[in-house]
Amino acid sequence: MxxxxxxxxxxxxxxxxxxxxxxxxxxxxxxxxxxxxxxxxxxxxxxxxxxxxxxxxLLDPHVHLFLEGISDLRTRSLRWKEDKDITLIRAVRNLALTLSKGVTTVRDLGGPYGVNSLLKKAVRQKVAPGPGVLSACQAISVTGGHFHYAGGREADGPGEMLKAVREQAKAGADCIKIMMTGCVNFVRQDAGIVELSPAEAQAAANEAQHLQKPLAAHANGVAGVRQALTIGVTTLEHGALIDEATADLIAEKGVYWIPTLVPFERMLAYGRQHQTRTLPPDGIEAVYCRHQAMVRRAYQAGAKIVAGTDAGALGVEHGDVWREICLLVECGLPPLAALRAATGLAAEAMGLGQELGTxxxxxxxxxxxxxxxxxxxxxxxxxxxxxxxxxxxxxxx
Structure with missing residues (x-):
């Protein structure tokens, strides 16, 4: 042809x-x-x-296929309680939606029931239509840490962290995902504590490197992001509430930064339309404006900014990479650079640069x-x- x-x-x-x-x-x-x-x-x-x-x-290196981008907190809370079969059916629908919007490869960074691995197999065997899928299997957190409620693997101490990484590799993970911190608190406008100790984080990083698996770290706040940079992550996920020196350090370290702007933009829209205790619009706007400024700063310093959506987050639909690209342009990336962030550079971040993306x-x-x-x-x-x-x-x- x-x-x-x-x-x-x-x-x-x-x-x-x-x-x-x-x-x-x-x-x-x-x-x-x-x-x-x-x-x-x-x-x-x-x-x-x-x-x-x-x-x-387009590529999206940060999705959660088991979860829909529901724009209602109460309905969303019910999704965590659904059984495996219904969750799987919803996820198959999310696959088709993703591809229909021009996203041809995704990386699922954690979910329950082994759904992401099943989807990867289904697409490869042409049982279900969808983008190519890479999977982190289970996201790894401390006991009670962020995302443990979504089928995460809880681990405490360096030894358990090492075992948790090996378990994901055994299950066929294409990358390893660790939860360095929790979510942003928009009321206090902070990132909370760093949940992984330095020893735990380093043990996970060492084993991921040993097994030749890219390491993705969910991290927010100066302390959490700097710890992620210290242990040598491949991709930094989110990275909200940092300062200029940390933005410059992201560029210096040469990691791929996936700032996931869409969830912040969607949460701000939700907060403006609904009165909730945890999503005050003034607090979200302050965090989001700072996040945008740091993305702009990091890009100007030469950072590798990659488009990723956190699809499945509040209000973030699967296939919304187009929206992330537009927001990167708002942050000062030229259109050609923003498109590369969702194609060639995203493929590099996912370890697929030799196969696709360009x-x-x-x-x-x-x-x-x-x-x-x-x-x-x-x-x-x-x-x-x-x-x-x-x-x-x-x-x-």
């Missing part, structure tokens, strides 16, 4: 190419070039998308065809004409 493009954004961060052709064969990209680079009969038979933009499929010869043919030019109007990232995964058009992908 040869596709004639109006504009091609390859996800590497390089300038877009106008009026070129993309060749696809057996699910992989077979070539990119001008008309003269291909046989005349191929060019004559090319599928014409010369009025559209072609770019890589439109280059030999990589998987995961790409989107868009109406409009997202370099001129970033919101046109939503104007999806076609989703192609491994060379097949959705919904048949």
């Amino acid at each position: 040869l596709i004639k493009t109006g504009l091609l954004i390859d996800g590497t961060g390089r300038d877009a190419q106008a009026a070129c052709y993309l060749a696809v064969k057996d699910g992989f990209i077979a070539g990119i070039g001008k008309a003269e680079d291909f046989a005349v009969d191929q060019v004559n038979a090319a599928v014409d998308y010369s009025t559209c933009t072609v770019m890589p499929g 439109l280059e010869t030999g990589k998987k043919a995961d790409f989107l065809i868009l109406a409009g030019n997202p370099l001129i109007d970033i919101t046109s990232i939503r104007n999806i004409v076609k989703v192609v995964k491994e060379g097949a058009e959705y919904p048949d992908a």
Whole structure:
């Protein structure tokens, strides 16, 4: 298959190419070039998308497929109590929704019942339509720590941390997820205590490195983020309530920072519409504005900012990467950099840079065809004409 493009954004961060052709064969990209680079009969038979933009499929390295982005606290609280079968059915629906919005690969960072591993297998065996799935299996926390209620693995002391990491690897985890801190408290506007001790955190990091598994750390606040940077995490998740020196340190350490702006934006919208004790709009706005400022600071310092949504968080639907991209642009990232944050750079953060994330010869043919030019109007990232995964058009992908 040869596709004639109006504009091609390859996800590497390089300038877009106008009026070129993309060749696809057996699910992989077979070539990119001008008309003269291909046989005349191929060019004559090319599928014409010369009025559209072609770019890589989006990646989301921070999702929770078992949970929907419910915008109601009471309804949301019931989801933690559902049985495995219903949870699995909901998650399968979330898979299809994700792919329909142009997200062709996700990384699930924790959930109950082994659902994320089942979904990974189902997609690979083409039992269920959806994006490619990487899984952390269970998120690891201290006893009673953050996310323990969502099927997390509770562990105390360096020895138990080491065993917990090995258990996830045994279960087929593609990465390891640790909960360094809890959630942001919007009433006090702080990140609470650092839940993992330095020894516990380092034990988890050492074993993840030994097993050659990327390490993702949920961390907020200066102390929690600095401890995550000290032990050598691969990806820093959230990272709210930090200061300028810590933002600069993120850039210096070269970690991939996934600031998950969408949940903060969605919580602010919820807080403004509903009166709740835990989500005061003034407190959320103060935290969110600081978070945006630190993302801007870190990017200017050269940090690797990656788009991720925390899909399943309050009000955050699966496939909402488009929204995260737009918010990164609001934080000062140029559109080309924001798109790379959800394509080539995201693939690197997930350890998939050699396989996908960019439109280059030999990589998987995961790409989107868009109406409009997202370099001129970033919101046109939503104007999806076609989703192609491994060379097949959705919904048949």
